[in-house]
Amino acid sequence: MSEGISPAIDRLVDDLKRLPGVGKKTAQRMAFYLLERDREGAQRLADSLHHAVERVGHCKQCRTLTEEPLCRICANPARSEQGTLCVVETPADVLAIEQTSQFKGRYFVLMGHLSPLDGIGPEDIGLDELEAQLKSAVIEEIILATNPTVEGDATAHYIADIAESLNVNTSRIAHGVPVGGELGYVDQATLGHAFTGRKKFG
Amino acid sequence: MSEGISPAIDRLVDDLKRLPGVGKKTAQRMAFYLLERDREGAQRLADSLHHAVERVGHCKQCRTLTEEPLCRICANPARSEQGTLCVVETPADVLAIEQTSQFKGRYFVLMGHLSPLDGIGPEDIGLDELEAQLKSAVIEEIILATNPTVEGDATAHYIADIAESLNVNTSRIAHGVPVGGELGYVDQATLGHAFTGRKKFG
Secondary structure, eight states: OTTOSOHHHHHHHHHHTTSTTOOHHHHHHHHHHHHHHOHHHHHHHHHHHHHHHHHOEEOTTTOOEESSSSOTTTTOHHHHTTOEEEEESSHHHHHHHHHHTOOOSEEEEOSSOOBGGGTBOGGGGTHHHHHHHHHHSOOOEEEEOOOSSHHHHHHHHHHHHHHHHTTOEEEEOOOSSOTTOOGGGSOHHHHHHHHHTOOOOO | OTTOSOHHHHHHHHHHTTSTTOOHHHHHHHHHHHHHHOHHHHHHHHHHHHHHHHHOEEOTTTOOEESSSSOTTTTOHHHHTTOEEEEESSHHHHHHHHHHTOOOSEEEEOSSOOBGGGTBOGGGGTHHHHHHHHHHSOOOEEEEOOOSSHHHHHHHHHHHHHHHHTTOEEEEOOOSSOTTOOGGGSOHHHHHHHHHTOOOOO
16 A cells, blocks of 8 residues: 555546645545545546636737637726726736726736746737737726736836836836734835835825 | 636636635636646646546455455455454545554455435445455454544444454454643543543553
8 A cells, every 4th residue: 555545546646736735645635535425526627627728728818818719808898998907927816806896907917927037038928919909009007916026026117117118107006014914924025015105194 | 707717717616626625716726727837737637537537446355446356455465364354434544544554454444434314324334245254254353443433433333243243353443642632632522532441551
C-alpha cells in the first residue's frame, strides 16, 4: 500500500492534486468520495472539464474567459455606453468587482501583468489591443484595478502612460485600510497608502 | 454576470462544487486556474476521472476500491498469513492504518456501516461475505476498527456477535486521549473511554 492504492486511483489522486489548494490528503478524500458515492458526478465533472477546455476561449473585446465571441458583459449594450473601462488582471477580478455592484462599465482583462523577467511584455497582456480600443471607442475613463503588487503597479503605470498619450483620463482604485479591519493588523505599506490617499472628512 | 460567467464555465464550477470541501469560491478559483494556466492538466484530470469510474470496482476479497480483482494488500501472500483481519468502514481508513505501519494482516472494508434507518443492513456492508471468510479462512483474530460513532459501535457489536458464534477472537481498537492532545480539550465521551480503558502502568 505504501507504493499507492491502485494505478487508476493513484493517477486520479495525482491529477486532483494539480487543483489549486489541493494536497495529497484532500485529493485522496476527493477520489474516494467520487468513487464511493458519486460516480455520476465524477463522469459529469470529466465531461464539463472536456467541454470547457474545448470550448472556452477569450472574449474578443475584453479578453476574459468565455466560450462565446463576446462575454456577457461586453455583449450587454447598456454597459459599453458608460464610457468607463476597468482594467483588471484576471477573470476572477471581474467576478469580484461585479459582486460589489459598484461598477457599470466594461472591463479589459489583461490575463496577467507585465513581467519582463518572465518574458511577459505589453503584447502578451493585450496592451496593443487596449490601445486600439482606446483609439476607436468612446472611452472617457480608464479605471486601473490591477493588483497592488510591484508588477500590478508597474502595469498600471504603463497603461496610464498609454492613456495619457491618447488623452484618456485614468484613475487607480483606492488602496487603504480594509473595511472592518483593525489598524494594528494592517501592514506598513497598506497603512502608508491609507495616509497618502487620505480624503477630506465629512 | 450575476447570472453566471458563461455556460461552459458555470457548468464546470457547478461540477467542481460537488467535490467534498469545495464551495463556490474555491470552485471558481479551480475553474479559472485550469482554464488560464493548466488546460493540459484539466484534460488529464477528465481522462483520469473517466478511467477511474470505468475501471475501479471492489476487491473481491476485502471489498476496498481497486481496479484489479484483488487489491494490493489481499494480493500480498505474506499478509494473509498473519491470521488477523482488520474491519474498517472505508478505503480511506485502510490508508490511515497502513500509514502507521503497525498492522501486517488483511483488511475487510465494509464501505459503510449498519444504518437501519437508511435501509443499510448486514448484506449491504458485506457481512455475509465476511461470515463466509471467517468460516473458510484461518482467521484467529478480528480487529474491529469501525469509527467510534453510534453506527460504528453498533456495527462492531454486530460483527463481534458473528465472530463469537464462529469462535473467532475479536478486539476493538483503543479509544482514548489522542497522543499529543491536552486533557482540557478532549471531549467527555473520549475522556470517559480513556478512563474505562485504562491500563496498568509501567
